[in-house]
Amino acid sequence: MTLHTVIGAGGFIGSRLVAALQAREQEVYAPARGEAGMFERDLGKIFYCAGLTGDFMVRPFDTVDAHVGLLNQVLREGRFSRLVYLSSTRLYDSLGTRGGREDDVLEFDVAAPRNVYDLSKALGENLCLARSEGRASVARLANVFDWTEDAGGFLSDLLKRARRERHITLTASPQTGRDYIHADDVIAALLAIQDQDAEGIFNIARGEAISNAELAQVFEAVGWRLELTGPDTAAHGPTCDVTRLDTLGVRPGDVRAMLYRLLSQTDFWLG
Structure with a gap:
């Protein structure tokens, strides 16, 4: 041990x-x-x-x-x-x-x-x-994101709001990606x-940046409305190279697919 x-x-x-x-x-x-x-x-x-x-x-x-x-x-x-x-x-x-x-x-x-x-x-x-x-x-x-109460960050906070709000307005740029x-x-x-x-x-990292506009598309595909009211900005910054992570046999899951499955679960929405 x-x-x-x-x-x-x-x-x-x-x-x-x-x-x-x-x-x-x-x-x-x-x-x-x-x-x-x-x-x-x-x-x-x-x-x-x-x-x-x-x-x-x-x-x-x-x-x-x-x-x-x-x-x-x-x-x-x-x-x-x-x-x-x-x-x-x-x-x-x-x-x-x-x-x-x-x-x-x-x-x-x-x-x-x-x-x-x-x-x-x-x-x-x-x-x-x-x-x-x-x-x-x-x-x-x-x-890093999750939808548990102890999770923090932009996407984690968004998911926690989405458990009780169907229409969410964010002062965030559609172009910004993470x-x-x-x-x-x-x-x-x-x-x-x-x-x-x-x-x-x-x-x-996953090795790709997902823009806020792309997040909105996933949310809207399963019944949420995500309104982005921030100004237009430049696209995301650096994209992480994950070649070294791949050599360890670790391949993080597709975030869009993960979000779609989560939001589609009947027990996710608390009302």
Whole structure:
């Protein structure tokens, strides 16, 4: 039985990882924040899931602590065999359509307040790849979605509204697109990286951007009306290359088909 440590086990992805590992009858250690004695024991294979997403702009210092602070201590003091650090494909945003490959040289405006997220994730990646003695890998997650209450993000919030609203108005551009991936596919990818001791950086994404207009078409095909009132904008930014993910045997599901099946289920609509 392999020991796995999940840091950030109370979060959206961390809690699902714990459940998936327990379903495989693996030993799981899920330390509480600031837990005493964490570095006095073997941590086995670590999933580093701690982080802030939606509220990073109002909690910049907490963001840096979550993305880098504890990680620094784990790499310096922890006893572990492997570590997978959860990062984000948001790091490609400043590259525009040029970005999307794991070997891209990233660009950041260091004075932009929103870049506290990107820069802290990038520093976490650097520590893992350069200071772990080859024991750490990086998983850059795209726009993860689910329809459970603990899920966040544009599509997750839209699906939660759709359970009770048939006509939804959003101040969003029809052209804006995102690369969506379901939480179950993310868990499968993270487990594959750890199981195979895969090295380097991996995009955890579907590998295509779906525009808001395309989402509206799926919703309308099964009886919803999705009205987009935002101004016209440029199309989506970087499209993630998922070649490395494919080599692990992980092929995320088609999001349009997934949404169509979900919205067609009689128990989805709560009225």
